[in-house]
Amino acid sequence: MAREYETVIGLEVHVELATNTKIFCGCSTAFGGYPNSHTCPVCTGMPGALPVLNRRVLEHAVAVGLATNCEIVRHSGFDRKNYFYPDNPQNYQISQLYLPVCRDGWIEIEQAGTTKTIGIHEIHMEEDAGKLIHDEMENCTLIDYNRAGVPLIEIVSEPDMCSAEEVIAYLEKLKMLIKYLGASDCKLQEGSMRVDVNLSVKEKGAAQPGTRTEMKNLNSFHSIRKAIECERNRQIELLEAGGEVTQETRRWDETKEISYCMRSKEDVQDYRYFPDPDLVPIKIEEEFLEEVRARQPEFRPEKMLRYKREYDIPEYDIGIITESRHMADIFEETVALGAQPKKVSNWLMVETLRILKEKEKDPEDISFSPKHLADLIAMVEERQINSTVAKEVFEVMFESDVDPKQYVEKKGLKMVSDDTALRKILEEVIAANSQSVADYRNGKERALGFLVGQTMKAMKGKADPGAVNQLLRDMLQ
Amino acid sequence: MDKSVLLEMSATELAEAIRKRKTTATEAMEAVLEQIERTEECYHCYVTIDRERAQLQATEIQKKIETGEVSGPLAGVPVAIKDNICTEGMRTTCASRMLENYIPTFSAQAVLNLEKAGAIVIGKTNMDEFAMGSTTETSAFGVTKNPRNSEYVPGGSSGGSAAAVASGECFFALGSDTGGSVRQPAAYCGIVGMKPTYGTVSRYGLVAYGSSLDQIGPLCKTVEDCAVVLETIASYDSKDSTSIRREEGAFTAALIRNVQGMRIGVPRDYLGAGLSDEVRDAVVRAAELLRTEGAQVEEFDLSLVDYAVPAYYTIASAEASSNLERYDGVKYGYRADEVRDLHQMYRKTRAQGFGTEVKRRIMLGSYVLSSGYYDAYYLKALRVKAMLKEVFSRTFDRYDCILGPVTPTTAPKLGESLKDPIQMYLSDIYTISANLLGLPAISIPCGADSKGLPIGLQLIGDCYQEKKLIQIAYTFEQIYREGR
Numbered sequence: 023m024a025r026e027y028e029t030v031i032g033l034e035v036h037v038e039l040a041t042n043t044k045i046f047c048g049c050s051t052a053f054g055g056y057p058n059s060h061t062c063p064v065c066t067g068m069p070g071a072l073p074v075l076n077r078r079v080l081e082h083a084v085a086v087g088l089a090t091n092c093e094i095v096r097h098s099g100f101d102r103k104n105y106f107y108p109d110n111p112q113n114y115q116i117s118q119l120y121l122p123v124c125r126d127g128w129i130e131i132e133q134a135g136t137t138k139t140i141g142i143h144e145i146h147m148e149e150d151a152g153k154l155i156h157d158e159m160e161n162c163t164l165i166d167y168n169r170a171g172v173p174l175i176e177i178v179s180e181p182d183m184c185s186a187e188e189v190i191a192y193l194e195k196l197k198m199l200i201k202y203l204g205a206s207d208c209k210l211q212e213g214s215m216r217v218d219v220n221l222s223v224k225e226k227g228a229a230q231p232g233t234r235t236e237m238k239n240l241n242s243f244h245s246i247r248k249a250i251e252c253e254r255n256r257q258i259e260l261l262e263a264g265g266e267v268t269q270e271t272r273r274w275d276e277t278k279e280i281s282y283c284m285r286s287k288e289d290v291q292d293y294r295y296f297p298d299p300d301l302v303p304i305k306i307e308e309e310f311l312e313e314v315r316a317r318q319p320e321f322r323p324e325k326m327l328r329y330k331r332e333y334d335i336p337e338y339d340i341g342i343i344t345e346s347r348h349m350a351d352i353f354e355e356t357v358a359l360g361a362q363p364k365k366v367s368n369w370l371m372v373e374t375l376r377i378l379k380e381k382e383k384d385p386e387d388i389s390f391s392p393k394h395l396a397d398l399i400a401m402v403e404e405r406q407i408n409s410t411v412a413k414e415v416f417e418v419m420f421e422s423d424v425d426p427k428q429y430v431e432k433k434g435l436k437m438v439s440d441d442t443a444l445r446k447i448l449e450e451v452i453a454a455n456s457q458s459v460a461d462y463r464n465g466k467e468r469a470l471g472f473l474v475g476q477t478m479k480a481m482k483g484k485a486d487p488g489a490v491n492q493l494l495r496d497m498l499q
Numbered sequence: 500m501d502k503s504v505l506l507e508m509s510a511t512e513l514a515e516a517i518r519k520r521k522t523t524a525t526e527a528m529e530a531v532l533e534q535i536e537r538t539e540e541c542y543h544c545y546v547t548i549d550r551e552r553a554q555l556q557a558t559e560i561q562k563k564i565e566t567g568e569v570s571g572p573l574a575g576v577p578v579a580i581k582d583n584i585c586t587e588g589m590r591t592t593c594a595s596r597m598l599e600n601y602i603p604t605f606s607a608q609a610v611l612n613l614e615k616a617g618a619i620v621i622g623k624t625n626m627d628e629f630a631m632g633s634t635t636e637t638s639a640f641g642v643t644k645n646p647r648n649s650e651y652v653p654g655g656s657s658g659g660s661a662a663a664v665a666s667g668e669c670f671f672a673l674g675s676d677t678g679g680s681v682r683q684p685a686a687y688c689g690i691v692g693m694k695p696t697y698g699t700v701s702r703y704g705l706v707a708y709g710s711s712l713d714q715i716g717p718l719c720k721t722v723e724d725c726a727v728v729l730e731t732i733a734s735y736d737s738k739d740s741t742s743i744r745r746e747e748g749a750f751t752a753a754l755i756r757n758v759q760g761m762r763i764g765v766p767r768d769y770l771g772a773g774l775s776d777e778v779r780d781a782v783v784r785a786a787e788l789l790r791t792e793g794a795q796v797e798e799f800d801l802s803l804v805d806y807a808v809p810a811y812y813t814i815a816s817a818e819a820s821s822n823l824e825r826y827d828g829v830k831y832g833y834r835a836d837e838v839r840d841l842h843q844m845y846r847k848t849r850a851q852g853f854g855t856e857v858k859r860r861i862m863l864g865s866y867v868l869s870s871g872y873y874d875a876y877y878l879k880a881l882r883v884k885a886m887l888k889e890v891f892s893r894t895f896d897r898y899d900c901i902l903g904p905v906t907p908t909t910a911p912k913l914g915e916s917l918k919d920p921i922q923m924y925l926s927d928i929y930t931i932s933a934n935l936l937g938l939p940a941i942s943i944p945c946g947a948d949s950k951g952l953p954i955g956l957q958l959i960g961d962c963y964q965e966k967k968l969i970q971i972a973y974t975f976e977q978i979y980r981e982g983r
Contacts, residue, residue, distance in 0.1 A: 063605055067825040069598065070585040070607060070704040074740050102821050104868075106845055113824035165829070294868035296877060299710035299818055302740050 025262075026226040029254050030234070031189055031219060032143075032181035035196060036174050037206045038150065038214040039082045044171035045149050046073030046116065051173070053212075057155075057166040065171035067111030072300050075100075079173040080123070080304065082205040083147050084314045086175060087124030089199045089321065090142050096306050098123045100147075100298040105291055108163070109151040111170055119295045122146035123304065129199070131191040140192050141180030148174050175205075181220065181231070186250040190243055193217065202319050202347040207386060210242055217246060222267070223257045232257070233267040237281060239274045249274045249281060256281075325350060333363040342371055346385035349374075355392035361399045369395060373413060377420050390423045398426040405486055411435045437486050441493070444477075444485060448497055451476045462498060470494060502530040510576045510670040510724040517564060517575040524564065524575030524619065527670070528557035531577045531621060534667045542644045542653075544663035546582045547590045548622035553577065556619045564617065572727045572751075574617030579669035581660050582623035583630055584715065585704035586610055589620070593706050594638035595628045597826045597833045597852035607704020608739070609673060609715045609732040616731045621669055624659030628854045629823065630680055630708040632656050633923050634916045637856040642913060647689055647953055651910040654684030660718045661688040671728055672718045677709045678811055679905070679930025681716040682942035686905035686955020689944045691725045691972070692718045696962050697937030698743030699729075701736030707822040709815035710741075712934040722943060722973040726750045729965065745963070753966035758974045759793040761967070764898035766801035769929055775908045781946035781954040782904045788978050789902070789971065796902070803890050804928065806883045811931040812924055813867050813880035819857075820864025826852060859920065884935050891936055895961035900968060904929055905942045905955035929957060939965045943972050945979060 044051055047064035063071035087094050098121040102114040127142035152170035156163050177196065183189050197208040197215065208215040222234035237253055240246045257267050272281040320328070322344045329340045344350045349370060356366045378385065398419065402412045407430055415426050415435070430436055451473055452459055461469035470491070477490050500522040508516065516522045532550055539545060557577075563569040580586060583593045585603035592598045610620065627637040635643040635658025643658045645651040646666035653662040657674025661684035664672050674681040676694035685692025693716045700715040707713060717728035730751055735744040765786055770779055790796040828834035828848035835847035853861070867876035894901060907926050916923045933940040938959055945956035956975065960968045 066830060068603070068605075068831070069591070069593070069601065069706040069825070070603065070605075072703050072739050074738060104821050104824060106824065106827065106842075108827075108829045108841070111825065111830060113827055114821055292870050294821070294865060294870075294873075296817060296821070296868050296873070300707070300740060 027223045027254075027258050027261075028226050028228075029184050029250075030181045030222050030224065030231055031183040031185075031250065032234075033177075033179045033183070033189065033192065034218040034220065034236075035177040035179075035193070036216040036218075037086075037177065037200060037208060039079055039173040039175060040204060040206050041076060041078045041082070041173055043076055043078075045076050045079050045147070045173035046171055049171065055168050057164070058168060060168040061170070065111065066167050067113075073116060073298075075301060075304070076173065079147055080306075081314055082173075082203070083123050083145060083175050084306070084311065085203050085318060086177070086200060086205055087127060087145050088315060088318060089203060090124075090127040090129050090145070090177070090196075092124035092127030092142060092145060094306060094311060095121055095123055095125060097121065097303055098306070099303045100301045101295045102298045104294045107151075108165055109154050109170070111152065111167060115149060115151065116298055116301070117148035117176075118146035120297065123306075129192070129195050131188060131195050133187060133191055138182075138188065140182045140188075143178040143180050145175055145177050148176060150174050181222075181234075186247040189219070189246060189250060193243070193246070198322065198345065201386065202321055204319075204347075207384075209384070210240075213241075216240075219246065219250060219253070221250060221253050221257070223254055223261070232261075233269050235267065235269065236271045237274055238271060238284065239276070241276060245274055245276055248279055252279065253281060319347065333357065335363050335367045339364075339367040339371060342375075343367060348388060349385040352388060352390075352392050352395070356395045356399075359392060359396035361396045365399050365403075366395065369399065369416070373416050374420070377417065388420075390419045394419055394423060394426055401426060401430065406430070406436055408437055408483070408486055410483055411437075435484060437484050444481075444490065444493060445497070447477055447480050448490070448494060451480060452497065459498065470498075500526065502526075502533065505530045506534055506667040508670070509720045511572060511721070511727055513670055514572050514574055514576050517561075518570070524557045524561040524617075525554070527575060528553055528577050528619060528621075531667070531669060535621075538646070538666050539668060541649055542646055542662050542666050542668070543641055544624055544643055544659045544666065544668050545579070545622045546592055546594060546625050546638075546640050546659070549589055549620075552589070553619055553621045560617050560619055569617040571616045571731075573613065573731055576618050576670045577621050578613060578618045579621050579624045579660055579663040579672040580610060581626055581657050581672065581674045583626060583675055583706040583708070584610060584673055585706065586620060586623065589623065591623065591706070592640070593629045594626045594640055595853065595857070596639045598831075599639070599833060601832050603704070605704060607715070608701035608734065608736045610704065612732050612734055613673070613728075618731075624657070624663055624672060624674075626659055627656035627680075628857050629706070629819070630656040630675055630677055630713075631819070631856050631860050632917075633679075633683060633926060634911070634913075635659060635662075635684070636913070636917055637854055639854055644913065645688060645910050645952075647687075648910075648951065650912055651952060652687065652913055652916065654687035654906075654910060656680040656684075657692075657718060658684045661685050661690060661692065664688070664690050664718050664720060671720070671724050673715055673728075673732070674718050675705055675708075676714050676716045676934065677712045677815060678927045678934050681718060682905050682930050682940060682955065682957060683927070685718055685942040686944075686957075687910035687953065689947070689953030689955075690718060690720060691722055691941065691943050691976075692716060693725050693729060693941045693965075693968075694933055694939060695729060695733065695965060696743070696939045697934075698741050699733045699745055699939075699965070701734060701739045701742050703736055703738040707818070709818040709934075710822060711818060712811075712815055714934075722941075722969060722976045723751075723754055725941070726754055726969045726973075747963065747966070750965055750969055753969040754973050755970050756974045756977050757793075758789055758971055761789075761794040761900075761971060762898045763789060763794050763796045763900055763902050763971070764894060765796060765798045765902050766804070767798050768801045768804040769903035770798075773907050773925070773928070774904060775948075777948040778904050778906070778908060778954050782902070782956055785945040785956045785975060785979070786902055788982070789975060792974060792978055794971070799894070799897070801890060801894065801901075803883070803887055804932075807887060807932050807935065808925055808928055810880040810883035810887070811927070811935055812863070813876050814884065814935070816860045816864030817868050817877050817880075818864070820861045820868065823853075823857065823861055828852070856917070856920070887932060888936050891932065891938065891961075895964075899960070900964070900971060901959040903957050903959070905957040906930075909948045909950070909952035909954055933959050936962075938962060939968055941968045941972050943976060945975070
């Protein structure tokens with residue numbers, strides 16, 4: 023390959039908003055209900071039913087717009103996107119085409135120390151569709167409208183990215199902002215964040231952009247990265263072979279790691295968009311904007327600066343803890359309860375992250391209370407339990423947020439600090455391990471370790487290893 | 500009480516008679532059902548009549564009236580509902596094969612308001628399919644005939660409601676008015692029909708045709724009934740985003756005979772070419788009567804009138820094409836048999852489920868919204884609407900209301916209108932501006948032609964000026980009756 027190519031990528035990111043009720047009716051947005059149990063005449067498209075905008079949806083959309091430096095459009099509106107498909111009960115989707123609620127924003131991504139600005143073309147609100155379930159046995163298709171009308175925002179970027187790394191960095195940044203806002207949990211796997219990749223290639227330095235394709239069905243960062251690589255290579259191979267890229271929508275096959283054409287430009291439907299006459303124009307007053315602004319949280323950069331000022335923990339720790347607002351909140355609350363910042367940070371960065379990784383969970387899934395973490399740390403400090411026991415207790419706490427004090431009490435895990443009891447065990451250990459005793463006395467330090475281990479074993483771990491160590495030395499002198 | 504006397508009463512008179520124990524809700528219902536027995540076969544006003552439910556409810560309401568649980572100006576009065584207004588548990592077909600067996604799970608807010616006031620639903624009235632038409636001849640369930648002369652159409656699309664009121668098959672009815680569908684049949688059948696300001700009556704439960712134009716309105720024997728019914732059905736409804744909170748007080752407070760100093764403008768454009776001489780004469784006479792009663796009546800030039808019809812049909816069809824997409828055979832309603840795949844099911848279901856006029860408007864609407872034509876048609880129609888708004892707004896700076904005809908002619912003969920849809924559309928010229936601009940308008944009888952067919956007089960007011968219209972209409976009704 024003599025020629026060099028540049029990749030041009032823009033993203034369309036759908037984010038399911040964390041509202042209790044749907045965008046145009048009062049039905050629950052809870053995931054996993056019995057099919058069609060979260061429906062009403064509005065979200066099943068019954069004749070005579072009418073949509074009414076859920077104010078929370080607008081608040082979330084505006085909050086995301088503000089966090090991504092968008093212009094908030096003061097007079098926006100909903101449009102109908104008309105297309106026939108059974109997952110769409112009205113056969114039109116209520117969306118925003120002509121006047122989206124936010125536009126012309128940007129966010130910064132950082133990679134290897136350099137910062138790049140990625141433009142955001144617009145953010146618009148729309149309703150999700152229902153789910154089709156194909157029953158192979160009965161050879162029929164069933165519809166579940168529970169998801170129909172769940173609120174979404176679509177964040178459309180400018181074509182400002184040129185690699186999978188930038189795409190991932192952009193998505194990570196978006197995810198973090200949106201999660202900080204509490205506007206969504208942004209889970210790719212579960213579909214609360216859906217990413218479509220628009221990609222084209224052009225010869226390096228060429229002024230004209232190449233023909234782009236749109237890639238759908240990307241359910242993980244891994245898929246996104248892989249799909250970008252494959253699509254870039256596919257397009258370059260086409261061009262190298264003297265062919266042309268056709269404008270089309272492609273679908274990524276996660277297991278085969280290839281994509282195939284879903285529909286080409288010729289099949290592009292005419293959606294006959296027009297303003298939805300059932301919904302009044304959205305007018306955003308200064309007062310509303312102020313309310314949303316006032317509720318914006320402290321985002322990561324400010325939070326990191328404040329942590330540097332307020333807490334005596336390494337910058338590395340600050341970076342990790344503030345990646346998640348939930349984790350940062352737990353950190354702050356635990357410290358506020360009297361725990362030493364570095365101790366709290368250690369529990370979060372080591373044990374917590376290890377368990378999260380094991381269980382393939384997000385920091386948002388942490389459910390133990392700061393009070394219990396503070397208690398656990400205090401118990402270690404006060405030498406009521408040793409660190410091994412503390413880790414055991416923490417695992418249980420992570421699962422079910424048990425009160426560590428009660429748990430330790432109930433399970434009898436308190437350290438035995440009573441000298442006479444310990445002395446008795448030690449005497450037994452010394453008597454049973456004469457060889458090791460002799461080795462130690464002959465200057466083999468390691469033999470002491472063995473004896474301490476034996477003692478801990480006999481004490482079922484409930485002893486303070488430091489105290490055992492000290493007492494053993496005294497007794498062997 | 501003698502049933503023929505009962506049937507002559509207005510809704511307000513009947514309710515008063517019931518309140519004063521001169522008759523009962525049960526007796527009134529019996530009278531109406533007997534009248535239906537006598538004349539329904541000829542006129543075919545209804546698509547669905549639920550005698551059992553009506554009688555049962557009449558008995559219940561009568562009890563509640565006696566215990567004082569239900570009072571108010573419509574308690575015990577039998578009402579007919581246009582079949583595009585949802586009634587819980589009662590078939591709502593929109594006179595379409597598509598919804599032939601559709602039973603709503605909820606009632607329209609307007610119906611709930613009536614029921615709360617003690618009115619009793621007899622059944623659902625015939626109409627043009629999905630309210631598209633001006634004669635009630637596009638109904639999938641047969642035509643309705645004009646009770647004034649059964650060789651003629653009752654008008655449309657609320658033809659069944661108008662005919663039911665005119666024939667005594669109910670005491671009053673609800674219709675819906677998207678381009679004149681309440682006022683025009685009221686004019687053809689010689690009764691009173693009113694389209695309120697857009698947003699006054701909740702559209703929740705009204706099956707949408709042209710969402711930005713649709714309003715539910717009353718069809719009544721008298722202006723007084725009209726004010727009473729409007730007062731009952733009007734309510735702010737949080738389920739309808741376009742609903743408006745009206746706070747100017749009772750519409751019935753405007754039932755006053757007085758037009759002293761009222762400024763009434765008669766557009767020359769509404770009296771020109773295309774208007775039949777008999778209708779013109781009746782309208783001009785009506786204007787004269789109001790002048791004698793003390794109103795300042797003058798002619799003026801409205802302008803842009805010719806653009807209203809094309810703009811209206813563009814917007815109405817565009818909205819209809821989208822509103823009717825939900826009828827696809829998937830969730831409810833008609834579904835074609837023997838289909839190979841999804842798209843064939845859509846095609847066959849819609850080809851078989853919809854009638855010609857509905858399909859024509861869906862195609863027209865899809866066309867004006869399609870890419871490449873959106874600007875040329877749909878946006879241009881919106882611009883015409885904006886210009887019309889200015890013209891009318893200036894007009895209402897000078898006049899309390901606009902007076903003119905409802906229709907260019909009296910009712911056409913059955914079977915004559917559908918051959919030439921364009922001609923039929925053009926006959927909406929006097930009524931559609933009120934829908935495009937959301938204005939209130941009322942149609943009241945003002946004479947008859949040589950064949951004895953009724954002629955309607957239309958009064959159009961500025962937004963929220965129903966009370967002025969009611970006052971002028973009420974005054975005219977009094978003088979007109981005296982003169983007759």
